[in-house]
Each structure stands twice: as structure tokens, then as C-alpha cells.
Amino acid sequence: MPSTVETPPLLEVSGLTKTYGSFKAVDDLSFTVFPGDVFGFLGQNGAGKSTTIRMLLTLIRPNAGQIRVFGMDLQQHRREVLSRVGAVIEKPDLYGYLTGQENLSLFARMSGKGITKDRIQETLELVGLQKRAGDRVKTYSQGMKQRLGIACALVHDPDLIILDEPTNGLDPQGIADIRNLVLSLSREQGKTFLISSHLLAEVELMANRMIIIDRGKKIVEGSVRELVDPQDRELHLEAEDDGFAVACIEKTRWADQLMRDQLPQVVLRMANAEIPALVDALVAEGVRIQALRPVNRLEAYFLSLTHA
């Protein structure tokens, strides 16, 4: 299970900065990932997610900042750290002229660990590619390439797995498969994941902790439970007559929970447990409720960033 903040961090990023000329792709970014976390790394396209991930994998040199993984400085212990990290960076590009098995075997041999044929077979089965393992990768669908990319990241049994937009280009079934794979590896084998995405809903389903970045800067970091708290959510009420609904709410004990800055929209901040009582009270007053929808504050916030 995901660890708590008392556990020593598995990945510690502090003051990470990368500039290209006058453009700051990543700006003084700091965050922490604990052992067993499924850590969501959120941001709109171009927010600096891939640049950060490339710095975590030593593909790009930061201008400033420090990265510590497994308690070691990444630059000083690069080889040792990377032997315990698996990654899929953006698209799962592999050698199209080689078969799936050859690709996997090739990257396994580069891991510096003695990977057996059984382990390769086991990994292919884990991602459901055993039947197509002998086919050239250029004949694979996008979903199969994505699964093979994940197999390449997992074959050497890493402790930290970094997946950059792992569900890009996948159909709903493919997305569900990836999600289930991440969750099972996290729960059953205690693997730590850092998953970047521009889709909040996707991260909410997998992650226990998350960070949102925008223009290279951290906007918010914390546990998903805290950030997307079902006990303190906003509800958007739609009635036949919104004005009458507001007047009725003003007379109830939930008057203080009415978000007046949202008017004329009827939005209340309240716990899930209180919803039935509110509905009963309003119906008793003769309010004809048409809809009651939860508003995810984080999502609203995230969307405002995306639409900015």
C-alpha cells in the first residue's frame, strides 16, 4: 500500500529548473514520491511534464536543482539508480523491424541484470502479448506498442516505474487494461509509479498522490483524497426555479453552505452524507429538483488552467 509521509522518500525533486534560452520549461519544481505511491503528475500539454521526466531519466541536464532517487543523487549514482527504474517516455517507440520478443530481450539485456528467458516470457504474459511476441513490432497496433513499451519498462523488475502519458492513443479497453496493470503491480508487488497525464479523471482512478504543474511551476501537491475530497465537495443544484430553490435553502441549516459568489448558479459545499436530508427538505418546500451534480473543485481548477 502507498506509504505515508513518515516513510523516507523514494524520489525527491528539489528546485529543478530547465531553461531553453529565455523560456523556462521547468521552474524551481519540487515534489516528493514515497515508496508504494502511484503518483499522478498532472499538467496541460506543454506544462513541463515530459521535460521533468526526461530530467529524472538523465536525458536532459537541469540548469539547477537536485534529484535524489532511492536516497542517492541521480547525477552521481546514475547507473545504480537507472538499473532500478523503468520508463515509457511519451510514445512507446521501439524497433519496428524487430519482433516484440526481440525488442524486449534487447532492452532486458541493456538493464545490466541477468534477465532469464522465463522472465521475458512472464513479462510478455503480464502485458498480454505472448501470442504476438514473434511478430514484428511494425505490425502492432498503438495499444500493443504501448503494452510492449510497458513490458520493456517492467522486464528488469524496477522499483520505480515512470509512465509518461501511458494511455495516449488507447481505446477505452486499452486504458482500462493499463489502469488495472498499474493498480495490480502497485497493490500486489508494492511498485512505485510516477504517471504523467493531462487527464485528471484518469489520474484520480489510479493515483494516491498527485502534483499539478503549469508553465513549469508547481500549482498544488498532495494526496488525491485531500485534493478530491468527497466529504467536502461542491454540488451544483438545478431546479425548475433556481430563485425559489435559493430562497428555500436560505431558510434551512445549509444556508451558510450556499456559495453566494456562484449565484445565480446554485452551488453548495457540503458532505455527501448530508445530501439526502437537503433533498428531502427542499422537496418538502415544493422545490422541483431537476439535477444535483457534484462539482470537482480540483477538476474545475485544472480545467481553468487547461482553458487558460
Add this chain to the structure above:
Amino acid sequence: MINLIRLELFKIFRKPRTYIAFGAVAGIIWLIQLGFWADGESYINFGMAALSETFDVQGRVLNGYLLAYIILQTLLVHVPLLIALVSGDMISGEANMGTLRLLASRPVSRTQIILSKFLASFVYTMALLVWMAVWTLFFSLFIFGADDMIIMKSEVVTQISAADAAWRYVAAFGFAALAMVTVSALAFLLSIFAENSIGPIMATMSIIILFTILNSLNLPIYQEIKPYLFTTHMLGWKGFFDVAVNASNEQIPGSVENLPAVMRSAGMLLLHVILFLGASLYVFKRKDILS
């Protein structure tokens, strides 16, 4: 490191493009051999007409050794393109496919990546040269037989006995290999800067063509730089077919007329290889991998 070189060789020899060079070399050599087999005698007689008026030339002038010399002269101008096809693709091809980021995020150093890739392209170059040597020398000797070799240059005619020719070919192929490794190293360096292989291949050939043109221009302004252009030294293999003579103007078997010049050329080529490889390491180790 051995493991990495094996993996690189595996990738090179599983790529269909690799075999274009082997096919092209075999095809060109076979066409030249066929042409000389069908019409070579009249061609040689025409070339020897002036010489035959003065000397009584006996034996098989058109033999395997002479044909191998002709083929080498023809082919060594074009082989650099075939070398660049693979070496120019070593890094840029990975960047183009998107696999460079996967390689560079594995627990191997960038120095190891460069050295393993360079050594793999070196093995490919050697394999191509051996392939060329087999087709050029062995098949020419098989088809046309062995005899003394007569080479006509602008002012002199050199006759090399069959017994003295074989080792010269071994040395010439060794030198040619060094020249081709220089081309390979240049294409390899250029491939670090690009994200598709067309650029490095074209750039390599453009540099070779430019330097060759500068070599052929006997203008004073270019004389100073010629000794530093690697293309000046690439045809140094011909030096092994210039035989030294004694005071009586008789050939000394097993000798080379100007061995220091040949060795100097070899040294210059080696220096270029070291420079190109050193630059490749320097650039790649500092490169941000964005592909």
C-alpha cells in the same frame, strides 16, 4: 561493453538497409567482371597498343590481379556512400525512431553507447571490405587467373610479379579499411546532430565531394590545406603498388617506393578517426535528448 556491441551488431544486421551495401558491391563487381570477361581482351589490347609497339608483351595481361586493381579504383570512390548509409544512421536513426531516449535512459553510460555503436559500425565497415575483397580478388583470380600485373600510369609502366602482388592487395585492403573507417567516423559524428539519417548521409557525401574537388584543383590557395584533408590520404592504398627500384633501375620485390608517405597518409586517417570519435563523445555526452 561486449554485450552492448553485440546488441548493436544485432540491430545493424537485422535491418534490411544493411544489405543494400552488400548487394550493391557484389552487383557492381559482378558487372565489371562480366564486362571484362565478355569484352576485356579488346579493351586491354586497345590500352596496350602503344606499349606493344615497343615491347613484346607476353602472358595474360588481363588477369585477376589487374582486374582487382581496376575494380578497387572504381569502387573505392563509391563505397563511402554505402558506409555512410549505415554509420550516418547509427544515432540519427535511433532519434528518428524514438528509441534513442530508451537507450539513453538505461543503466549504461553515454560513452558506452557511443563506443559500442562506433565499434559496431566499424565491424560493419570491415565486413563490407572483406566482402568486397572476396568478390574483387578471389573471384577475379578464379575467373581470370593469376599472372604478372601491369599497371600503366601517366609516365611509367609498373610490372609486378604475381608472387609479389598478393601481399600488396592485403595491405591495400587494410589501408582502404582505414580510409573507410574515417568516412564511417565522420558520418557517425554527423548523425549525432540529426534526427533522421538522410541529413548525415548527404552531409558526409557533400564533405567528401567538396574535399575531393579541392584536392583536384591545383590552385596555390588550396595547396596549403590539402595535406590536412582526409580525402587527400584516402587513395594512399595505391602507394602499395609503386615498387621501389635499385641503382640499376630494377624492381625490388616486396618493396614500396615511398612507404613513409603511405604511412603518413595512414597516420593522418587515423588522426581523423580519433578526432571524429572524440568529437562524437564530447557532443553526445552533453546533448539533451529531446527526440
